[in-house]
Amino acid sequence: xKFLRSFIILLLVCFTMLMASPPAWAFCGFYVAKADAxxxxxxxxxxxxxxxxxxxxxxxxxxxxxxxxxxIVVPVPVVLQREQINVGxxxxxxxxxxxxxxxxxxxxxxxxxMPIPPPAAAPFPGSLARSSATAESRQRRDNTLGVxxxxxxxxxxxxxxxxxxxxxxxxxxxxxxxxxxxxNGASQLLQPYIRQRLKFFVAKVNLDKFExxxxxxxxxxxxxxxxxxFMLPIRLGMVNARSEQDLIxxxxxxxxxxxxxxxxxxxxxxxxxxxxxxxxEFSNFYKAMFKTAYTRENKRVAFLxxxxxxxxxxxxxADPLTPEELRKAGVFWLNFPTRPxxxxxxxxxxxxxVFITRLHVRYTRDKFPEDLMFQETSNQEFFQGRYxxxxxxxxxxxxxxxxxxxxxxxQRFEQESQTLARLTGWDIRDIRxxxxxxxxxxxxxxxxxxN
Amino acid sequence: MPAFPDARDYQILFLSLFLVxxxxxxxxxxKPEIIATAIVTCLVVQVIxxxxxxxxxxxxxxxxxxxxxxxxSPLITALGLSLLFRTDRLDIMALAAGxxxxxxxxxxxxxxxxxxxxxxxxxxxxxxxHSGWVSPGQWGxxxxxxxxxLATGGLVxxxxxxxxxxxxxxxxxxxxxxxxxxxxxxxWDVVGHRLMSGSLILFALFMVTDPRSIPNxxxxxxxxxxAIAVLTFILRNYYFVSTAVFWALFALxxxxxxxxxxxxxxRFAWRSSSTIQVEQQGVxxxxxxxxxxxxxxxxxxxxxxxA
Numbered sequence: 001x002k003f004l005r006s007f008i009i010l011l012l013v014c015f016t017m018l019m020a021s022p023p024a025w026a027f028c029g030f031y032v033a034k035a036d037a038x039x040x041x042x043x044x045x046x047x048x049x050x051x052x053x054x055x056x057x058x059x060x061x062x063x064x065x066x067x068x069x070x071x072i073v074v075p076v077p078v079v080l081q082r083e084q085i086n087v088g089x090x091x092x093x094x095x096x097x098x099x100x101x102x103x104x105x106x107x108x109x110x111x112x113x114m115p116i117p118p119p120a121a122a123p124f125p126g127s128l129a130r131s132s133a134t135a136e137s138r139q140r141r142d143n144t145l146g147v148x149x150x151x152x153x154x155x156x157x158x159x160x161x162x163x164x165x166x167x168x169x170x171x172x173x174x175x176x177x178x179x180x181x182x183x184n185g186a187s188q189l190l191q192p193y194i195r196q197r198l199k200f201f202v203a204k205v206n207l208d209k210f211e212x213x214x215x216x217x218x219x220x221x222x223x224x225x226x227x228x229x230f231m232l233p234i235r236l237g238m239v240n241a242r243s244e245q246d247l248i249x250x251x252x253x254x255x256x257x258x259x260x261x262x263x264x265x266x267x268x269x270x271x272x273x274x275x276x277x278x279x280x281e282f283s284n285f286y287k288a289m290f291k292t293a294y295t296r297e298n299k300r301v302a303f304l305x306x307x308x309x310x311x312x313x314x315x316x317x318a319d320p321l322t323p324e325e326l327r328k329a330g331v332f333w334l335n336f337p338t339r340p341x342x343x344x345x346x347x348x349x350x351x352x353x354v355f356i357t358r359l360h361v362r363y364t365r366d367k368f369p370e371d372l373m374f375q376e377t378s379n380q381e382f383f384q385g386r387y388x389x390x391x392x393x394x395x396x397x398x399x400x401x402x403x404x405x406x407x408x409x410x411q412r413f414e415q416e417s418q419t420l421a422r423l424t425g426w427d428i429r430d431i432r433x434x435x436x437x438x439x440x441x442x443x444x445x446x447x448x449x450x451n
Numbered sequence: 452m453p454a455f456p457d458a459r460d461y462q463i464l465f466l467s468l469f470l471v472x473x474x475x476x477x478x479x480x481x482k483p484e485i486i487a488t489a490i491v492t493c494l495v496v497q498v499i500x501x502x503x504x505x506x507x508x509x510x511x512x513x514x515x516x517x518x519x520x521x522x523x524s525p526l527i528t529a530l531g532l533s534l535l536f537r538t539d540r541l542d543i544m545a546l547a548a549g550x551x552x553x554x555x556x557x558x559x560x561x562x563x564x565x566x567x568x569x570x571x572x573x574x575x576x577x578x579x580x581h582s583g584w585v586s587p588g589q590w591g592x593x594x595x596x597x598x599x600x601l602a603t604g605g606l607v608x609x610x611x612x613x614x615x616x617x618x619x620x621x622x623x624x625x626x627x628x629x630x631x632x633x634x635x636x637x638x639w640d641v642v643g644h645r646l647m648s649g650s651l652i653l654f655a656l657f658m659v660t661d662p663r664s665i666p667n668x669x670x671x672x673x674x675x676x677x678a679i680a681v682l683t684f685i686l687r688n689y690y691f692v693s694t695a696v697f698w699a700l701f702a703l704x705x706x707x708x709x710x711x712x713x714x715x716x717x718r719f720a721w722r723s724s725s726t727i728q729v730e731q732q733g734v735x736x737x738x739x740x741x742x743x744x745x746x747x748x749x750x751x752x753x754x755x756x757x758a
Contacts, residue, residue, distance in 0.1 A: 005712070005713045006713065168636075188636065191635070191636040192635035192636050192637050195634065195635050195636065196635065228690060228691045229691045230691070231691075259586060259588065260588045261586075261587045261588045261693035261694075262587070262588055262644070262645075262648070262693075263588050263591070264477070264588055264589055264590075264591040265586075265588060265589070298593075300591065300592075301591070366640075369637075369638065369640040369641045369643070369644045370641050370644050370645070373691075373693060375584070375587075375693045375694075377537070377584040377586075378538070378539075378581065378582045378583065378584060379537070379539050379584070380539060381539050
């Protein structure tokens with residue numbers, strides 16, 4: 001009886017094993033300098049539009065060096081066909097950045113002596129611009145190194161190779177022989193990707209085409225592929241980076257927010273009222289605040305800077321992207337009415353089914369050992385990095401309410417100073433010095449006694 | 452003499468602690484009203500179904516023996532759902548909580564639950580509504596949290612006698628990850644990062660060990676936990692399912708009765724503490740009908756034929 005039971009269980013197990021057998025796949029790479037150019041890719045920007053397993057990845061970079069020295073190697077899940085690769089519009093990344101950037105908003109206090117006019121609110125576009133630029137690569141050769149050139153294309157100003165390799169040493173040698181200056185230790189990092197049977201997308205600039213194109217900087221590279229993997233390889237990128245690197249990821253999904261599954265995703269501090277003088281140094285403020293938050297979280301989290309439906313914003317740092325711009329950003333599922341007359345009765349406002357999540361990851365080798373893995377969620381909650389300036393009323397405050405207003409103002413200034421010091425780690429005495437004074441002198445209590 | 456006679460009280464305490472800890476330090480999207488929804492729904496559904504079931508089972512002459520209402524189990528399920536399941540909609544949390552409790556009554560075999568209620572609620576809700584999600588990264592990989600989970604989980608498991616299951620799961624999964632890491636040639640911090648995940652530890656200590664829904668025999672449990680580990684590993688690394696543990700547990704839960712049938716459990720019925728309670732079906736038991744089960748273990752179960 002016992003034997004029979006064991007036998008049945010064994011059969012069941014074998015049957016189940018037969019039912020399952022796996023395929024596999026993945027993704028961003030590292031920049032390879034040719035010659036002796038010193039390269040650091042310290043503020044990359046990547047846009048990922050994904051629905052189901054279909055993914056459009058747009059890579060931009062703030063590469064500033066000579067164009068001829070620039071090359072990129074990215075692990076890709078499959079051999080990409082010519083039609084799956086595109087050179088994107090550099091404005092798109094700028095638009096995504098401007099739309100989702102942390103923003104400063106300004107409000108003005110009303111005249112306390114003239115009660116009730118509603119406060120005017122003026123949206124103030126955020127700053128934090130980051131420019132775009134991109135990648136590149138080189139030739140083919142096969143030989144005994146175990147490297148196969150699977151495909152070769154010229155797309156826009158780029159020469160692109162898709163390589164597959166059997167051994168990481170072979171790939172490293174091949175790249176060196178073909179004129180790429182591979183950072184030491186790259187081969188060790190290439191091996192896991194080779195073993196996962198990934199291909200390598202190698203792109204470099206075709207100088208003739210680049211000159212013909214008339215562009216001043218490198219345009220973003222885009223690739224469309226289908227893979228169950230929703231990830232961004234960052235390990236290769238750490239080879240030629242000395243210190244902390246910033247990566248801004250714009251994730252577009254038809255469903256909702258995207259979050260990391262193997263690191264914590266944390267909201268950046270938001271909706272804080274800060275001193276008005278920050279208006280002139282917003283970018284310093286943001287950098288200091290980011291750094292403080294990053295350190296407080298032990299340097300091992302991704303920060304959520306923006307999460308919103310693409311149909312609107314409040315306040316807008318920049319106009320939402322148009323359907324055409326969304327398409328250029330890789331959004332392939334758009335269900336926008338294609339004709340402008342749809343909707344008819346005066347209010348044809350249809351929200352596009354695009355939810356954008358902006359993640360800011362500052363990573364180092366020791367705190368981010370693994371590549372970034374994402375998941376799409378149905379979370380429709382809006383979030384934005386928003387910082388408030390509240391301008392005090394400037395004018396005659398001689399009335400009684402005006403005196404009361406002044407009293408509150410001096411408290412408010414102190415509160416703002418403390419908030420700023422907490423967010424940025426700046427010295428509170430410096431902040432107080434920069435803050436205006438409320439010019440409030442309390443009236444002696446006896447003055448109103450006999451009058 | 453322990454402070455709480457029932458190990459489930461410890462679970463309730465610890466799960467509440469985790470919830471407070473998570474809310475205060477982990478920046479969750481979780482809102483108090485969603486937690487409240489989970490708790491209220493679990494309790495209400497438990498009460499309603501208990502009454503319905505007892506009304507059906509009992510002839511009217513005996514109906515004076517009202518079923519005692521079990522509060523601990525639905526509370527544990529609600530806390531587990533609050534900890535693990537994410538949604539921005541109250542109705543979706545209510546659906547998950549309702550399904551979790553209902554699963555205990557619907558899917559049972561010889562008085563034993565087929566699924567872990569919280570696990571069932573999560574998976575069924577995601578499948579049915581496509582709303583709601585699990586955030587496996589949200590506990591981070593802070594050693595301090597891992598230590599808290601290990602300490603508290605250990606306390607409960609020791610009283611319940613289900614350490615073997617956690618160890619089998621973590622051991623097999625850890626070995627597989629280490630092996631893959633060696634083969635791929637990643638550095639050791641990659642595997643460390645994967646195994647130190649707070650969510651994984653939480654799962655291994657508080658979900659895969661629910662004695663109401665896992666095999667009775669120790670060998671059965673070891674095999675079963677090992678199989679969940681293997682399936683989790685495959686789903687995660689070859690099918691890229693980020694919430695692989697929940698799907699693996701869900702898929703393999705029905706195997707429990709097969710293992711119980713194959714490996715009758717008499718000699719493995721652990722009696723680790725003075726608080727063994729015999730769970731029998733029916734209203735005459737001093738304890739509520741076997742409806743409780745939960746995210747986390749309670750007392751070592753005895754098969755009715757062993758009692």
